[in-house]
Amino acid sequence: MKAIVCEQLGPPSSLKYKEVEDLTPKEDEVVIAVKACAINFPDTLIIQGKYQLRPELPFSPGSDIAGVILKTGAEVKDFKEGDEVFGVVPYGGMAEQVCCKTKNIFPKPAGMPYKIAASFLYAYGTSLHALKDRAVLKEGETIAIMGAAGGVGLAAVDIAKKLNARVIACASTTDKLQLCQQYGADEIINYTTEDLKARIKELTNGRGANVIYDPVGSSYTEPALRAMAWKGRYLVVGFAAGEIPKIPLNLPLLKGCAITGVFWGRFTKEEPDKNLKNSLQILDWYKEGKIKPFIDKTFPLSEAAYALELMMNRKVKGKVVIEI
Ligand SMILES: NC(=O)c1ccc[n+]([C@@H]2O[C@H](COP(=O)([O-])OP(=O)(O)OC[C@H]3O[C@@H](n4cnc5c(N)ncnc54)[C@H](OP(=O)(O)O)[C@@H]3O)[C@@H](O)[C@H]2O)c1
Incomplete structure (x- = not known):
């Protein structure tokens, strides 16, 4: 072969x-x-x-x-x-x-x-585990998604809309952001040309995002965390930009927020029954034409x-x- x-x-x-x-x-x-x-x-x-x-x-x-x-x-x-x-x-x-x-x-x-x-499975499995099991994202909450047009990012946009959340998609080009809008993103931010923290705050009437989904890392992480709402959940998904950020621990203290690790591969081994349920949920949504x-x-x-x-x-x- x-x-x-x-x-x-x-x-x-x-x-x-x-x-x-x-x-x-x-x-x-x-x-x-x-x-x-x-x-x-x-x-x-x-x-x-x-x-x-x-x-x-x-x-x-x-x-x-x-x-x-x-x-x-x-x-x-x-x-x-x-x-x-x-x-x-x-x-x-x-x-x-x-x-x-x-x-x-x-x-x-x-x-x-x-x-x-x-x-x-990889992209939707990771994002469903992140949003449902780790962030417990609720209907009406606002989620800001970094790298929103990437593999796991776009799956997160798609799933967050199915969970009736408000989505702020953050990405590097107009083309990528337009794709996020086609997948239902309510707001968009080009984080290479706009002030990420200021724009998330502006789009949430100063309150900040309830959940931040971050598969990118690097210099986007700290401004995103600074734009987190009280009792928010920051999802650490990956470091596609290469650098693993170091975070001042006063930030989660001041915001009463959680910084939550997401590791889908380990989840599939540690909690196979829960992962099976998630995978079947993803398949059902696909069959019903709700995600693609x-x-x-x-x-x-x-x-x-x-x-x-x-x-x-x-x-x-x-x-x-x-x-x-
Ligand atoms: N924790 C887990 O269980 C889990 C599971 C799957 C994947 N991951 C991780 O999640 C991350 C994304 O995976 P993916 O498969 O979705 O990748 P992907 O499709 O390439 O998406 C990554 C996004 O990151 C952004 N990015 C910013 N700076 C970048 C750089 N220097 N090089 C590459 N991309 C950059 C890009 O969006 P912009 O151009 O718009 O910035 C890109 O769309 C990876 O770090 C991966 O290891 C984690």
Whole structure:
């Protein structure tokens, strides 16, 4: 089979597109013929050795997959060859085949395109966990979302609107902000040209936002935290801009607010039943036509390195998908 292979840690340009051995499942595993693999920011980190998960070399990146079951291990009872599935694997998705345990996968709803199925769980799973389980976002509350046109950011906009919150979308270009408006954002802020703290305060009559969703970090974090309402919840989701901010602890004291960590990957392992409920909720919303991932661009497997570079250079909106 063909695969994108990380043989040495480094930027996307160091990845190889090459022929590798076909996969054989262990007794409790399946091999999936991958049809689509959506890119997530952690894929850009794992190949550089900058992510918390550090697979042994060589490995293929890629977690968010959809495809057809090709082979099943002897103990697998709940899936069979030919079943259409989607799910999240630790890595290995940017290849014609990926091997995983069945707890990682769901039956793909009939009629759901592979590229949509591959774009759901990571982004919407993270954002539903953040908004519902960590922030307990309530109807009518205001949430300000950093990086709002990115993968997890746009999913947060989409879900916050389903929860009847008021959304302030914050992003770096007019084009990205227009997409957020199409997804229902009530207000927009270009945080590269406007004063983030002053604008959030202005848009909330001086009270500040009840919840802030931050997958970006860097110099946006402190002004956003300074624009937090009394008893607000600040969601630490990621650091796409690279720098991990250091926060003066007088700020949460003065605002009576919580700074709350969000780690969806660990949540799926620590609380699998709750995660299953969330995943089924996301699927139901999709089937009811209430949410839909935005797919900006698709690429063939041979161009996966280029797709990763676009993401690292802030040149994509919503999801980018490798189609196989
Ligand atoms: N905690 C969790 O469980 C969890 C789960 C999934 C992802 N994450 C993290 O969430 C973050 C976003 O992931 P994603 O897949 O949504 O990525 P993404 O689609 O690339 O979105 C990230 C957004 O960050 C903004 N950004 C600002 N400065 C940037 C820079 N220097 N380089 C790249 N982007 C920059 C960009 O928006 P603007 O151009 O508009 O600023 C971009 O749209 C990552 O740090 C990822 O590791 C965390």
